[in-house]
Amino acid sequence: MDMPELNLSMQSTWQSAREVRERIESHLRRESTYPEELRRATAMTASELVENAVRYGHPGSDCGQVQVGLRAGAERVEVTVQSACTNPPGVKELAEHIDRLGEAKDKGSLYLQRLETCLERPRLPSQLGLYRIGFEGQFDLEYTYDNGVVTVRATRRVR
Amino acid sequence: MNGSDLRFEKDGLTIVVSTTPAEARVIWTGVSDSRDPSTFLSPAVDRIVKSSSGLKVTIDLSGMDFMNSSTISSLVGLVKTLNGTSPEVVVVFADSDWQRVHMRCMRTITRVLQHVTVEGRQSPITN
Numbered sequence: 001m002d003m004p005e006l007n008l009s010m011q012s013t014w015q016s017a018r019e020v021r022e023r024i025e026s027h028l029r030r031e032s033t034y035p036e037e038l039r040r041a042t043a044m045t046a047s048e049l050v051e052n053a054v055r056y057g058h059p060g061s062d063c064g065q066v067q068v069g070l071r072a073g074a075e076r077v078e079v080t081v082q083s084a085c086t087n088p089p090g091v092k093e094l095a096e097h098i099d100r101l102g103e104a105k106d107k108g109s110l111y112l113q114r115l116e117t118c119l120e121r122p123r124l125p126s127q128l129g130l131y132r133i134g135f136e137g138q139f140d141l142e143y144t145y146d147n148g149v150v151t152v153r154a155t156r157r158v159r
Numbered sequence: 160m161n162g163s164d165l166r167f168e169k170d171g172l173t174i175v176v177s178t179t180p181a182e183a184r185v186i187w188t189g190v191s192d193s194r195d196p197s198t199f200l201s202p203a204v205d206r207i208v209k210s211s212s213g214l215k216v217t218i219d220l221s222g223m224d225f226m227n228s229s230t231i232s233s234l235v236g237l238v239k240t241l242n243g244t245s246p247e248v249v250v251v252f253a254d255s256d257w258q259r260v261h262m263r264c265m266r267t268i269t270r271v272l273q274h275v276t277v278e279g280r281q282s283p284i285t286n
Contacts, residue, residue: 014194021192021225037256044257047192048228055194115235115268122236128228136260 003031006070012054012083020068021047024079032072038158041137042077045154046070048129048137049081056090057083057150075158079139082151091145097127098141098152101134111135165210167203169193176207183211188222191230200233207237208244216245220261221253221280231261235268242272250277 006027010016025043028034034042046068053066069080085091104110111131118128133139139154165176171190176183185207193199207216218238220226226234241248250269252262259279266277 017227018190018192040257044225047225051192051194051227051229112264112267115231115264118232118235119239119268119271122232122239128232132228132231136257 003072006068008068010050010066010068012057012064012066014051014054016066017047017050017054020050024068024070027070028072034072034077034158038077038156041139041156042070042072042079045133045137045139046079046081048133049079049152049154052094052129052152053081053083053085053150056087056094057085073158077156077158079154080151081154082149084148085145085150086148091150093127094130094150094152095143095145097130098143101130101141104134107131107134165203165206167199169199172199174203176210178210178214180214182215182217183207184217184219185211186219186222190225191223192225192227194229196227196230196233197236200237204237204240208240211241212244214245215247215249216241217249217251219251219280221251221258223253223258226261235265238265238269238275239272242269242274245274248272248275250275251280252277254279254281 006024008020008023010019021043024046025039028039028042050066050068057064064084066081066083071078101107101110111134114128114131130141133141133154139156142153144151167174170193173188175186238248238250250265252258262277262279269275269277
């Protein structure tokens with residue numbers, strides 16, 4: 001049986017990621033029988049996606065709104081993060097990372113490669129978040145970009 | 160532990176450094192989710208390196224409740240820096256689901272760092 005959906009509309013600021021994470025964890029603890037690992041993974045996924053939306057959506061500033069949706073069912077959990085984006089190169093980069101994850105047979109190897117890049121060149125932007133979602137969170141990612149709005153959907157089978 | 164202590168705090172993250180003549184323990188607790196953790200961590204790391212140069216250093220993350228990916232990236236940089244200044248660096252994670260994943264990854268990527276070992280701890284430390 002599906003649980004009540006959670007829909008959040010937040011300012012697109014860095015601080016929103018923490019609020020989203022806390023509200024999703026709290027919602028799942030209250031409404032679901034999910035194990036702690038899945039609750040944490042879902043909250044981490046939402047948090048990293050909001051951080052991505054803020055970091056790459058509007059270069060140089062925090063602005064606009066970000067919409068976060070959570071559908072938690074018996075078979076599947078889905079997190080959707082939607083935001084306006086004034087940074088087409090940022091969308092292109094996002095698309096490349098998500099496509100790479102989608103094609104990967106071993107998401108763990110991709111994540112480790114990103115970590116090794118951090119080790120070799122610590123000053124480069126890490127862009128670890130999406131790979132962390134794919135490996136640690138075990139979520140699949142897809143995206144759309146229509147009329148200046150980016151939507152990233154993360155899904156994971158519950159059983 | 161007797162010895163000199165340093166304490167750094169920001170937005171829910173606390174880092175305490177306890178130093179004795181033999182070793183430095185760098186204990187992280189709380190939540191680290193800032194946009195650019197290096198702006199907070201870099202000055203802390205400079206002081207940690209200064210106070211622990213030539214000593215065994217233990218970085219204990221078992222009391223962490225959450226780290227964003229930017230923090231993980233900064234942490235990797237810290238471990239690499241300490242590998243260059245310390246004869247022995249031990250990174251400690253808790254034996255919980257999410258920390259176990261990070262423990263395995265850290266163990267894998269630090270195989271090339273000759274002074275670094277990565278361990279798991281059964282129960283988290285308290286500050």
